[in-house]
Amino acid sequence: MTTTLPEAFVERLSRIVPREQFESIIRTFDEPKQVTFRVNTLKSTAESLESELQAAEIPYERVGWLEGVYRISPADKLALTQTDAFYGGRLYIQNLASMVAPMILAPKPEETVLDLAAAPGGKTLMLAGMMQNTGWLSAVELSRERFFRLRDNLENQGVTNAHTYMTDGRSVGKKCPEMFDRILLDAPCSSEARFKTHDPKSMSFWTIHKVKETSKLQRRLLLSAFDALKPGGKLLYCTCSFSPEENESPLQHLLERHGEHLKTLPLSLPFDNVQKPLQRWGKEIFDERIQNGVRILPTDTIDGFFICLLEKTV
């Protein structure tokens, strides 16, 4: 069964993305995406995983810009999920957009890192791999059901440096002031970039009201993340939504409150389907610093995404 995208969503998207790319972006919601996955460096290596894929006769292509990351056709996904490598947690299926966030936050071994909205844990796993299972990785999740999925994923993938907390991320800043070197806030959002016309459920909850409500939660989570960040620490804010209310606006709110202690860092991504954040939306005019963020535009391989990297000044 297929359905059409919500009319109001399409109209708003036409005002957000570049006009000349609008039609091709709309088509990405209809088409199956290529399947991408990465080696779990806590359990295997790129070389060893490639041998396993060859033995299982799964044709793969390397994604050139990230070591140990591969793409296969959607037709081979079932076979991939039946391999020992999949069951043994030596690979993790993840959209490329989701890999970009940990790649940019770039935690180092022995650092203190917080993932403030963590389940099901795809990005937490990658952070743990980059930290080589050292240091301290706090993973916070509010939803009970999703929290246990997060725990299972961490266990299956051999993560030992993560400490999981079933709690509200909005309270973490006050409980753990200036504690973390790096914080990832992959905020709960309206998931617009995950809409699929062959999966009506993916968009059944979307309304403009929901977008605005989610924006309020994102603002409070961002303020909490700011409080929990050490001076000199880095905070990566991202969502899989296109809406400025969920991207530029929460950042604007944070900069209005704590702008004198924050700078944004320019990002350079290894592909060109990107767009600068908006300078204004409706009556809102956004702080110039937000221009350092990036809106990733969806293709047949990568989902839409929004990312902004901030640093708390000393």
Ligand code: SAM
């Ligand atoms: N980072 C995850 C990953 O890569 O697998 C995806 C995170 S998802 C975008 C956002 C998560 O935030 C959801 O699991 C949701 O249940 C959780 N969440 C919602 N409200 C929250 C809150 N107040 N505090 C902490 N987590 C929250």
